[in-house]
Amino acid sequence: xxxxxxxxxxxxxxxxxxxxxxxxxxxxxxxxxxxxxxxxxxxxxxxxxxxxxxxxxxxxxxxxxxxxxxxxxxxxxxxxxxxxxxxxxxxxxxxxxxxxxxxxxxxxxxxxxxxxxxxxxxxxxxxxxxxxxxxxxxxxxxxxxxxxxxxxxxxxxxxxxxxxxxxxxxxxxxxxxxxxxxxxxxxxxxxxxxxxxxxxxxxxxxxxxxxxxxxxxxxxxxxxx
Amino acid sequence: xxxxxxxxxxxxxxxxxxxxxxxxxxxxxxxxxxxxxxxxxxxxxxxxxxxxxxxxxxxxxxxxxxxxxxxxxxxxxxxxxxxxxxxxxxxxxxxxxxxxxxxxxxxxxxxxxxxxxxxxxxxxxxxxxxxxxxxxxxxxxxxxxxxxxxxxxxxxxxxxxxxxxxxxxxxxxxxxxxxxxxxxxxxxxxxxxxxxxxxxxxxxxxxxxxxxxxxxxxxxxxxxx
Numbered sequence: 049x050x051x052x053x054x055x056x057x058x059x060x061x062x063x064x065x066x067x068x069x070x071x072x073x074x075x076x077x078x079x080x081x082x083x084x085x086x087x088x089x090x091x092x093x094x095x096x097x098x099x100x101x102x103x104x105x106x107x108x109x110x111x112x113x114x115x116x117x118x119x120x121x122x123x124x125x126x127x128x129x130x131x132x133x134x135x136x137x138x139x140x141x142x143x144x145x146x147x148x149x150x151x152x153x154x155x156x157x158x159x160x161x162x163x164x165x166x167x168x169x170x171x172x173x174x175x176x177x178x179x180x181x182x183x184x185x186x187x188x189x190x191x192x193x194x195x196x197x198x199x200x201x202x203x204x205x206x207x208x209x210x211x212x213x214x215x216x217x218x219x220x221x222x223x224x225x226x227x228x229x230x231x232x233x234x235x236x237x238x239x240x241x242x243x244x245x246x247x248x249x250x251x252x253x254x255x256x257x258x259x260x261x262x263x264x265x266x267x268x269x270x271x272x273x
Numbered sequence: 274x275x276x277x278x279x280x281x282x283x284x285x286x287x288x289x290x291x292x293x294x295x296x297x298x299x300x301x302x303x304x305x306x307x308x309x310x311x312x313x314x315x316x317x318x319x320x321x322x323x324x325x326x327x328x329x330x331x332x333x334x335x336x337x338x339x340x341x342x343x344x345x346x347x348x349x350x351x352x353x354x355x356x357x358x359x360x361x362x363x364x365x366x367x368x369x370x371x372x373x374x375x376x377x378x379x380x381x382x383x384x385x386x387x388x389x390x391x392x393x394x395x396x397x398x399x400x401x402x403x404x405x406x407x408x409x410x411x412x413x414x415x416x417x418x419x420x421x422x423x424x425x426x427x428x429x430x431x432x433x434x435x436x437x438x439x440x441x442x443x444x445x446x447x448x449x450x451x452x453x454x455x456x457x458x459x460x461x462x463x464x465x466x467x468x469x470x471x472x473x474x475x476x477x478x479x480x481x482x483x484x485x486x487x488x489x490x491x492x493x494x495x496x497x498x
Binding site for chain 1: 336337339348350351352354355356358359362363374375378379381382384385386388389390392393394398399402406407420424425427428431432
């Protein structure tokens, strides 16, 4: 991990602390690329040396010892859901949420099905806890993840089969797509068959045609392994 | 569970599907009472008869089979984070988020530390899965919950020790308080000692003096057991 503060001690521009494979980091990368915001990418390796996220200088930025964190000028913010709403409020185009509450609230709902209903069961801290404290081998950990992931994917398919066009909600990219694409990537990583989820597959394929999603992909990050 | 739709098939007013002990339901009850919104309370028992949340008529409203769900007129919305932001946008007073992004984004961050960083590890589906699939007895389940809860409480204490006044952010109640109070209630339920978290205790005690939080408390709900 490089020095967190630059020059006179105050960072400038937008800095993203990220791990290539972290799906929460991936969401924020999608949003930054969709908005064409220039940012500096600072890798935080979640495994190496016991995890760079636990180093005291990073914990000062993110008290949960997680990625992502952004530093926008002197403003520090964690949690992908908060970050994406903040980015959308400061950089207006293209909007990631429509203006009407009855339009943006269901998009938030879909983001949360993923954010609080799926991702918490597959992240680094849980995988590590299951293995080290409870002796879950890889097969048992994968079974654990697949249960929660399948439950979420079924729910998303039901919702999005009614709302989607090319993307999750109609034919314009929204925050929901920034959450869905990394989740489908994670499903693939845990070898969950997304074949039954036709809507999710369609949306994923349409997003993957866009340069913003291509640039946000784990394989395109400097810390990709 | 009573009939989900009234009269001509379209519900009117605000309806909250809730379980007295669900901390996500509790958050929404805090918001509704703070805004003084009249609502009809429909209990969804998460345990009885295998769980009312799995009944087909409820799954039509909430494809994740979770509480809470609101029905506002003919508008159905799930996920407490989405619901609270929706409520705040429609009923302006008192505001649960300040207007400036650099003020509301850290509040969202705190909500998410709880919403995606703590609650997913203590909710009904996880407790049931740990018990039935992996044979975790009560002691082992409690140990599981306490690990994730302590981690979150430590993070919250660090953040809120810098931002709090009477409440999480200064001297006005915000959405963060609607998330914190139910989480402290859950900590008590799992016998996690909140003694070391002086800021959280202070905020909790100040919130509990307000009638909105008193009325939202699990013990005040019609389905309390």
